[in-house]
């Protein structure tokens with residue numbers, strides 16, 4: 001059987017799909033082996049030690065046989081000393097040697113596997129995070145996560161354990177069969193005419209039983225879903241007096257679970273009896289026949305002992321192959337999936353931080369020129385159609401439009417997350433493509449609708465805007481973002497750990513942290529994706545003030561949902577279904593009687609008033 005793991009891998013790969021092993025898949029996967037290259041000397045030496053320890057393992061049955069024969073004064077093996085004690089000491093010496101070799105074999109294999117796997121992990125992770133946004137649009141985070149964890153663990157396991165085990169078992173099997181023939185050709189013939197069939201049958205039957213127990217597990221999981229659903233909706237269950245109905249539903253599944261388990265138990269019983277009868281029967285047969293050979297002086301007792309032990313070796317090796325083969329199949333599948341990521345075209349971002357520093361400064365002129373765009377994943381929907389507008393450095397330009405009209409898409413295009421199929425985006429009069437990606441992204445900052453904070457401290461979260469920022473810089477940014485006061489109010493101040501995704505902070509607080517982060521980044525162009533969920537008026541005032549501070553001296557593109565906040569904008573671009581329908585200042589747009597802006601603006605004023613009315617009536 002395959003050995004337990006010796007490394008840091010997880011158990012998650014048990015569910016991994018298997019891939020076919022053929023010359024093509026092996027050729028593809030061989031690319032991953034290049035990661036072993038830096039450690040090849042150790043790997044080859046480890047292989048040599050493995051070979052050596054497997055060979056020494058093969059000597060033990062012979063030593064035991066020689067010991068038993070020596071007790072009866074028989075010394076048939078010319079490789080061993082002709083004294084009982086000398087053979088014993090020789091055995092121990094060999095055992096010690098094997099232990100020594102095995103130690104280094106394991107250490108070398110694990111070292112090589114851990115190091116090369118860390119390299120693969122690092123490369124895969126880096127490739128993953130530099131892949132274009134479109135890649136992520138088509139995949140689920142969980143799936144990508146499992147590539148980094150389960151798939152790579154499977155590869156790691158294969159490198160450290162499975163490959164070694166396959167080689168070890170092959171050496172042992174080939175060696176044992178050869179030695180069996182040397183000990184007794186007749187006995188070997190008898191053994192080999194039965195054993196492979198028995199093992200093949202046991203493997204197939206074992207698989208069938210495993211399938212049955214998986215079915216039982218699935219059913220059990222289904223029954224747990226019933227419990228979960230019922231408990232989650234307990235108020236509904238009670239309100240409808242559906243307790244009996246739910247109990248019956250649960251009972252029905254439980255009966256099915258028992259049914260499958262009982263059916264499985266019968267096969268399990270047959271399997272156990274079969275194993276006991278056939279496998280042990282074979283050995284009884286071998287010993288029986290062997291004893292007859294002893295009686296006829298064809299072999300002696302020691303040789304029979306040797307023979308039995310080699311038979312066990314052969315049986316165990318044969319039994320371990322299906323598992324090992326399945327592991328290899330999983331590893332090939334895992335490697336192919338990892339290689340798929342490694343083979344993708346990433347964005348031109350360097351893994352070395354210093355190489356990503358800004359080279360060409362952008363002052364802040366921004367121009368959209370006839371931008372037409374559809375998401376690569378959805379070519380049939382044109383999200384933006386011939387969108388044009390100009391923002392001079394330092395200006396505030398608001399983008400307004402109904403939900404789904406393409407506002408956030410424009411932000412993604414400015415950040416070069418996607419590229420338009422037609423038209424150009426220009427920074428300071430030059431096409432965006434003529435700048436390096438890092439130059440653009442270093443000088444454009446976004447304060448998104450839904451601020452995502454990392455799980456670290458507030459200090460780390462603000463400093464994310466500028467790697468290597470000093471504490472003073474962070475505090476100054478927080479002060480300017482109206483965040484210092486609430487941060488200082490926490491017992492741990494800037495060292496407060498924000499919960500996962502910043503849940504411990506209110507929406508307004510999270511936004512002010514994002515503003516402080518953007519202040520530290522000090523971009524030439526700022527994109528504000530205004531939060532749709534409204535904050536209470538005090539919080540809104542603080543956020544608004546912080547935003548005003550942030551916008552000073554930079555080009556600001558404000559994706560606005562509340563039109564009251566953009567009255568002062570230098571220009572308002574109104575878009576509808578991906579097309580610019582109006583452009584101008586607030587005053588100018590309000591003059592356009594049939595215009596969308598005026599309509600949206602009035603809609604918001606009316607809804608605010610209707611919200612206010614009941615309160616006023618109460619007074």
Ligand SMILES: Nc1ncnc2c1ncn2[C@@H]1O[C@H](COP(=O)(O)OP(=O)(O)OP(=O)(O)O)[C@@H](O)[C@H]1O
Nearest residue numbers: 137375377378383402403404405406407408409410
């Ligand atoms: N990653 C994506 N892949 C495919 N289509 C997308 C993607 N993101 C957005 N869309 C589609 O593009 C269109 C414009 O979406 P966008 O998010 O830009 O609108 P919006 O004006 O910002 O909306 P809201 O005001 O609700 O945020 C929508 O039809 C949306 O379904």
